[in-house]
Amino acid sequence: MATIKIDGREIPFEQGDTIIKAAHRAGIDIPHYCWHPGLSVAANCRMCLVEVAPPPGRPAMQLDILRWDPEKKDYVPARKPKLVPACQQACAPGMEVLSEGSDHVEEARGAVQELLLLNHPVDCPICDQAGECRLQDYWLEHQGTGKRMQQEVVHKPKAVDFGPTIVYDAERCIVCTRCVRFTAEVAKDPVLSVRERGNLNEIVVSPGRELDHDYTLMTEHVCPVGALTSKDFRFKARVWFLRSARTVCQGCATGCNAYLDYDPRTNVPHRHRPRDNEEVNKYWMCDEGMLSYKRAVEGRLGTALVGGEDASLEEALAAAKDQLAGLKDDPGRVAVVLSAQHSNEDNHALLTLARTFIGAKDLYVSGRPLGRGDKILMSEDKNPNTLGVMQLAGAPAPKPIASLFDAIKAGKYSFVIALGAEIEVDAKDAESALSKLKGVVTIAAHDGPLARAAHVALPATAWAEQDGTYVNRQGLAQKSERALKARGDARPGWELVAKLGKELGYAMTYKTLADVRRAMTPEAPAASRDADRAAKPEVSA
């Protein structure tokens, strides 16, 4: 494979690679603002300038500059090599690149850095970006000097409302056009552009429009500085207090890889942002997914419910046993509802209870109703694990929940054991159908029709509170890590299933997640791969 050398280190490159791309892949960081691996090249920030040795036998292109000689008290002419942006320059076999190894490069980067901060407000203490801001990082790495321009900075519009989700500060903006390119190239809604010229440049929303498509929060995410802030996150947290868990978005069947940033001191989640994965979501997430982190907290089932009243877990399990008395006499009268909202582990536990122990034949699957999809990321299927449930259950495939209620009306069942809170059919119908049954037990993280209609509801952890595996629409089994401590009395779904099984007198022995996973592996569907291995190194671009 063809290679280039960066500061003497040999790295391979692929056809069409720019220097920065090859370096990024090899884990070498060349400082940059405007370059983003998922966007077109703008080469406007000039932070990534590098020195490229001329081809053998050819002289380097030199430029005339002036240096000051304090001895002579006069200028002396000097020359410097023409530097090139690593984000624009294509690799050629044998190319020798100096990045950190060139004084000219260091000088240029220091100068760019000083120029970027020249009119910058440097209001880091009230800026949401502080702590993850390239201006701060590169100041430390490449500048390190105080401000030499003593005059008032150029003032520009502040706190500009871009739409329902985003606020813009033109003074903090370095006009790298990442947001402009993102809206045009990825969101396919070119609603942002640059107005004015020179150092009066600013980003504006097209007249008559708002920044209101499905990917607005991504503009904040790609903004390398604090110019774009998310209304949801503004002034809520300082990032250095946050910890990140590697999660899988629960918003739809796409299964975007994400980080859930939370404050471990308060057990509060603060934001969901993309985790790069070339195979799944590349570098992006949709607004719905990014805001879906709130479901870790909102609408939760905090305690067990018996007959709609709060109860302890023990009481609820005992009540469940009562409710389900007689179930063993006729497994044919038991319907088990799996959940496309829950992980493989939870569903596996329930499947085991249903098939191995109870001997139930009839499986159903519930989840959130279909929604809007697009050609970018969003799936119409708003459940993270539909495919996982189908693969686990195998044949006969679980039936849609609507048919459960028809069957109930036809008097087919006496008992229902269900996972998940949400269903895709009318909630009133569901409640009236379920209320006729002898025993309904639901295991759910959220309050919802299935929980409300149940005689006994057991509080499950939300996805952010437990590790779990989800199979996305491509068939990739992806692991999502626990971020938060369980709220209220919530326990992982698989654990509640195991407890219920035990209560019913079955030998369900799952004590840890590892037990469940071990039990799952032999029958794990062939298509599922561990996508974590495909996940890129965690240097965010």
Next chain:
Amino acid sequence: MLRQTTYLTKRYGVPEGWTLPVYERDGGYQQAKRALSMPREALVEEMKAANIRGRGGAGFPMGVKWSFMPWPPKPEKPHYLVINADEGEPGTFKDRTIMELDPHAVVEGCIIGCFGIGAHAAYIYVRDELHLSKARLWGAIKEAREKGYLGAKPFGIDYPVEVYVHTGAGAYICGEETSLLNSLEGKRGEPRLKPPFPAQAGAFGMPTTVNNLETIAAVPVALAMGGDAFSKLSDLHDQKDGGCRLYGVSGHVNKPGVFEACVGLTLRELIYDLGGGVKGGELLGVIPGGSSCPILRPDETVNAPDPKSPLHRWHGKNVLDVPMGVETYRALGTMLGTCCAIVLNKNTDIVLAMHNLMRFYRHESCGQCTPCREGSAWLFRILDRMVHGEATMEELDRLHEIADNIMGNTICAFGEGTAMPALGFLRKYRKEFEEHVRTKGKSGTGRLAL
């Protein structure tokens, strides 16, 4: 050597000189007709031999640029000829005279140019404020079309050519060729990244040649004379810098204006023989070819002991006596640029002069890339403080550093166009700047105009 010619300016001052009958009386459109029946290669070779160096500032050989176009043209990739008549460089006002006084030479040049590069359409991008220029170009295009010189079959030859005038909106940066192409396409007028170069992907993503307006207007003359003969008009034929061209001179001269002469004219001849000499006193300095070219002092001598230097012939001579050529001026550390000189007399406040130019660059920077956007503005800010007697010596010492770091680090040549003249002013007038700072501006005359 001063040799005035009238190849390009023959109709200047002639009544109705901009109309078709006058142009045709002088043999107009004969070359276009001839070109359309020449083999393309022969035409391009003829143009290479003419050694027409681009008149827009960079001095690139025109014939060579034409030969860069992919050949043969692919039907799905039509070629375009784009004529740069933005003429925004301060001190430059030559293209305008051609458009106003000899627009048919431009149209004829476009027909020949289209054929030379395999295009069927030419866009002339004209600075919007130039109302008379636009009117005269429109008039000429209309006349030519009515005569059948433009359209589906010019001169009855099966090679369709159309010429359009597109008006800009008065931004200097839209004179930079890729910025111009963006503007032409209705996009924000900011330079594109290169590569791809216009010959690969230019107007509307198609192979395109961008020529300055004077460059294209010289084409019919060069073709009529024969490339080699045209080139030999020049004293610098051996440096492949041929023909005759327009020279402008403005500022503190007695007779500012545009003059035509053979390439090889010296600055001294331009200022004293054509421009009528320095007005109101002695010479302080000359900005040779538009504001982006570093200033020359009248007391500089050429230092070129190396026989291989294009300047060697003038070693030891005064810079004002060096023929104005692309190579000679580059070797002098300045640029020929647009060949329109700005003359400053001894009463000029040099700090004000630099301040004036840097204000222009700050205002015209497209703001796309950091060094130019912020650097040009910082340069101006410090100079502004200097003009107001507020700047410190430390700030003076910062100016060259800012310019050094604009140099070469930007997307387009605007950056060098700002940094080079800035460094020129500083290097050549450091004493005056120091004095200005020390006396809080009292040492300066405080004057730019006479």
